Amino acid sequence: MNCVDNKNNKELFVSKGLKNTKNRNHVLELLKEAEVPLTAEVIYLKLKVLDTNISLSTVYRILEVFIAKDLVVKSSLSEDNKTRYELHKDEHSHHLVCVNCKKIQAVFHCPLEAYEKAVEKETEFNITGHKLEIYGYCPECQRIIEKH
């Protein structure tokens, strides 16, 4: 199994040939709790307050190794130019980003299976995945903007 679901951290790390360290546990826990993809810096700051000091480069290195082991995927939303990271789940999601307040919200249900097949036929690419971001104004920002 590639994905994070249904395993305790230690078991997971061992199965991937990774040492079970405090920092890796903390980063993984944060990613599990997160509803949206996190930047390295946000992870770093959250851990700093909760806990002992982790170094920002360690955060980057942990994320790197999690990606290499297929536990995490990069999910750089193009609104800011910071890379974001989220757990590699069985079921992928897409993100809805408010172009005004930058709030991010996950959207499940992927409408692209059939489309991928069509593109595969048309282009002869062997398609492995996709990334979809949807932009718009969130309900709150719509209200604020209407008032002007």
Next chain:
Amino acid sequence: MNCVDNKNNKELFVSKGLKNTKNRNHVLELLKEAEVPLTAEVIYLKLKVLDTNISLSTVYRILEVFIAKDLVVKSSLSEDNKTRYELHKDEHSHHLVCVNCKKIQAVFHCPLEAYEKAVEKETEFNITGHKLEIYGYCPECQRIIEKH
């Protein structure tokens, strides 16, 4: 009209309240010729060889003002972490990226109109657009990989 189609550069710049400068003309021409989104650096280097010297910061500033005037959109493909820029056309396209050789290819036909409506209903966002990138192995890379 917001988009670049069917106008000469000067007319376009004037209609946007921009001065008609040599550098802006060059950057716009390059973007018109490009089949895929370009990085600021690529634009800078292409102009350097063709032509007199432009400064990289001027390239960034021109792209910024083009974005502000809706002539250009950012299109940072997440494979590399450099921001890319492309003309804001009437008909948007999506990109197919080879995860092996990083070649980028445009895909037209957008399958998401109905989906956007559904998400709008579900989330009460006012949706203004989306970005879709598709990943896979290009025909050439498939052949190369099969040989191993």
Next chain:
DNA sequence: CTCCAAATGCAAATGTTTTGCATTTGCATT
């Protein structure tokens, strides 16, 4: 418990994008 490779912290290096400021240029006005 010992030992060693793997993980970490810290500081410095890199690579990209932005900014400050002095100079130049486009263009509206004489």
Next chain:
DNA sequence: AATGCAAATGCAAAACATTTGCATTTGGAG
């Protein structure tokens, strides 16, 4: 055509995000 001024530009430095080198610490196998 010459003038004046705001907008555009070049250059160097700053600001950010991310990566790397190296000395030290730590997890876990034996």
